[in-house]
Amino acid sequence: MNMIEVNNITKRFNDKLVLDNVSFKIEKGEIFGLLGPNGAGKSTLMNTIVGLIKMDKGEIIVGGHDINKESVKARSMIGLVPQEIALFEGLNARDNLEYWGGLYGLKGKLLKERVEEALDMVALADQGKKLVKAYSGGMKRRLNIAAAMLHHPEIIIMDEPTVGIDPQSRNYIFEMIQKINKERNTTIIYTSHYMEEIELLCNNIFIMDLGKEIAYGTKAELKRMVQSDKIINIKAKGNLDMLMLELKKLNSVRKIDVEENIIKIVCNEKMNLNQLLIEVSKQNVEVKNISVEEISLEEVFLTLTGKRLRDKEA
Numbered sequence: 001m002n003m004i005e006v007n008n009i010t011k012r013f014n015d016k017l018v019l020d021n022v023s024f025k026i027e028k029g030e031i032f033g034l035l036g037p038n039g040a041g042k043s044t045l046m047n048t049i050v051g052l053i054k055m056d057k058g059e060i061i062v063g064g065h066d067i068n069k070e071s072v073k074a075r076s077m078i079g080l081v082p083q084e085i086a087l088f089e090g091l092n093a094r095d096n097l098e099y100w101g102g103l104y105g106l107k108g109k110l111l112k113e114r115v116e117e118a119l120d121m122v123a124l125a126d127q128g129k130k131l132v133k134a135y136s137g138g139m140k141r142r143l144n145i146a147a148a149m150l151h152h153p154e155i156i157i158m159d160e161p162t163v164g165i166d167p168q169s170r171n172y173i174f175e176m177i178q179k180i181n182k183e184r185n186t187t188i189i190y191t192s193h194y195m196e197e198i199e200l201l202c203n204n205i206f207i208m209d210l211g212k213e214i215a216y217g218t219k220a221e222l223k224r225m226v227q228s229d230k231i232i233n234i235k236a237k238g239n240l241d242m243l244m245l246e247l248k249k250l251n252s253v254r255k256i257d258v259e260e261n262i263i264k265i266v267c268n269e270k271m272n273l274n275q276l277l278i279e280v281s282k283q284n285v286e287v288k289n290i291s292v293e294e295i296s297l298e299e300v301f302l303t304l305t306g307k308r309l310r311d312k313e314a
């Protein structure tokens with residue numbers, strides 16, 4: 001069953017096209033990864049799915065409900081964890097969650113139970129009485145996630161939940177996502193510009209940049225798109241610029257970079273190692289080491305877009 005259908009969404013801010021005919025489907029119980037560099041349009045897309053931003057064209061169906069026509073029903077199925085922390089610093093964690101639970105219509109014993117359950121889920125049960133202003137950034141983010149799950153939504157959307165947090169909180173968040181997905185079959189949309197997080201958590205992946213689909217499919221399918229590619233690393237000393245110029249002339253070379261003393265060559269299946277070695281031996285370089293690597297999602301992105309995923313903190 002499709003939990004979310006995004007059909008041909010287009011959105012402009014003034015004259016700027018921010019979402020360009022985006023479409024995908026997410027099945028119930030999937031952990032769906034939305035990956036793209038800063039400014040790709042991820043937050044705009046998430047906010048459109050929850051109905052906070054109106055699309056110019058297209059259609060979004062959440063659990064069978066059109067977000068424009070049956071917005072209350074559609075929105076009630078979603079717990080959104082926004083990028084910005086939405087907590088009262090002067091209240092403790094429990095009081096914050098009680099406030100949010102109240103907004104979802106929870107009260108009395110059920111509200112108390114859900115608050116304890118959510119605190120437990122994000123491993124903050126023993127910190128519930130602490131004022132939020134005394135929390136670390138990672139703890140705040142975990143509490144923010146707890147707030148989004150109080151009403152047991154069928155879908156949780158997390159907009160870059162691990163930006164700028166400590167590794168321990170990041171691990172708690174990963175464990176929590178996997179647990180809630182396994183135990184409650186919650187559908188998760190996880191947006192990130194960290195390739196390794198998407199690779200670890202998600203079954204299906206949508207890669208976007210500049211508002212457009214770059215690639216969409218399972219991890220295996222995405223890797224298969226550039227499957228015949230391999231990466232050859234040559235560690236060498238000497239005139240590497242000259243060597244790179246010569247190697248670029250080979251038809252089988254798709255991309256070539258140099259970092260310190262290592263030349264990294266992304267090449268297709270036509271690459272003949274002998275030919276490569278002949279080219280290398282013609283140049284005035286001393287080869288220290290040659291190795292062949294398996295392709296990663298980072299390389300898939302790089303090969304498809306010609307760009308490295310920019311890091312938020314960079």
Ligand SMILES: Nc1ncnc2c1ncn2[C@@H]1O[C@H](COP(=O)(O)OP(=O)(O)OP(=O)(O)O)[C@@H](O)[C@H]1O
Pocket residue numbers: 013014018036037038039040041042043044045193
């Ligand atoms: N309210 C707005 N008005 C005008 N332009 C906007 C608005 N919101 C977003 N944009 C622009 O739309 C583009 C996509 O932004 P968006 O925040 O959706 O990207 P993102 O992939 O979530 O990036 P990040 O990882 O930095 O959060 C950017 O160029 C941004 O400047």
